[in-house]
Amino acid sequence: MQINLLSGALGAEITGINLKNTSKENWQEINSLMLEHKVVFFRNQDITSDEHIELAKHFGPLEKHIYVKARENYPEILRIIKASDEKHQWGEGWHTDVSYNPKPTKVIILRSHKIPPVGGDTMFSNMEVAYETLDDKIKDKIKDKKAIHSSLGAAAFTENYKKMEGNGNLKEYSNIHPIVRVHPETGNKILFVNSMYTKRILDMDEKESNETLKKIFKHQERLDFTCRIKWTENAVAIWDNRSLLHQGLSDFFPGRGLGYERVMDRIAIEGDHPK
Numbered sequence: 001m002q003i004n005l006l007s008g009a010l011g012a013e014i015t016g017i018n019l020k021n022t023s024k025e026n027w028q029e030i031n032s033l034m035l036e037h038k039v040v041f042f043r044n045q046d047i048t049s050d051e052h053i054e055l056a057k058h059f060g061p062l063e064k065h066i067y068v069k070a071r072e073n074y075p076e077i078l079r080i081i082k083a084s085d086e087k088h089q090w091g092e093g094w095h096t097d098v099s100y101n102p103k104p105t106k107v108i109i110l111r112s113h114k115i116p117p118v119g120g121d122t123m124f125s126n127m128e129v130a131y132e133t134l135d136d137k138i139k140d141k142i143k144d145k146k147a148i149h150s151s152l153g154a155a156a157f158t159e160n161y162k163k164m165e166g167n168g169n170l171k172e173y174s175n176i177h178p179i180v181r182v183h184p185e186t187g188n189k190i191l192f193v194n195s196m197y198t199k200r201i202l203d204m205d206e207k208e209s210n211e212t213l214k215k216i217f218k219h220q221e222r223l224d225f226t227c228r229i230k231w232t233e234n235a236v237a238i239w240d241n242r243s244l245l246h247q248g249l250s251d252f253f254p255g256r257g258l259g260y261e262r263v264m265d266r267i268a269i270e271g272d273h274p275k
């Protein structure tokens with residue numbers, strides 16, 4: 001096995017592990033690599049949908065997306081499609097998946113099927129380093145504080161994306177989570193807010209909450225916390241949704257990445273209540 005670190009902050013590309021091997025032993029190795037590097041990336045893994053599901057099940061119960069319709073015959077798999085003439089893709093902008101849920105996603109396993117020759121990389125940002133490097137005054141201010149995370153409604157997940165279809169659910173959800181959570185497996189502290197879904201700090205006046213969140217969101221965008229995956233077809237990324245932010249870049253510009261379809265299969269594993 002070979003581990004190539006993707007940046008100084010997080011992420012590793014792994015060679016010498018076969019994801020078609022869905023044994024518990026193989027999963028244990030993958031899981032410990034994921035806990036260490038937060039996102040692990042594997043190329044040339046032509047796994048079937050059943051193997052994708054088998055691998056995911058080792059992490060825990062699978063989660064269905066609240067708003068988006070799953071693949072036919074595979075309710076556990078969400079197919080993310082960007083049409084060839086679309087500039088934007090699903091998953092753009094820094095976020096933690098479904099942080100508005102009472103139990104936000106534990107792990108995501110994303111498998112590529114069709115990838116444009118350029119554009120649409122996925123970026124990740126290490127929220128343990130973001131917490132460690134946060135200004136002491138802000139750390140004091142958010143100590144033991146909680147924040148409200150809100151879903152943006154079904155339209156935000158489907159309206160601007162031609163190929164993404166809603167499942168009929170139009171409800172909106174809000175949940176409260178600690179701003180600094182402790183990783184249930186490693187015990188590390190994580191800065192657990194994101195500019196997409198975190199709306200308000202509780203027990204703080206609105207102006208101060210807005211100003212504090214603005215400073216934190218700016219801090220979270222520091223490029224030295226990040227790594228970047230350049231996809232190829234039949235590649236698999238497995239990431240710890242508890243301890244990082246991620247985004248799919250919508251850099252499909254004319255004459256370069258525009259004009260190509262991008263197709264990914266996503267499986268989400270249910271998380272726990274952040275503590």
Ligand SMILES: [Fe+2]
Nearest residue numbers: 091096097246
């Ligand atoms: Fe996402």
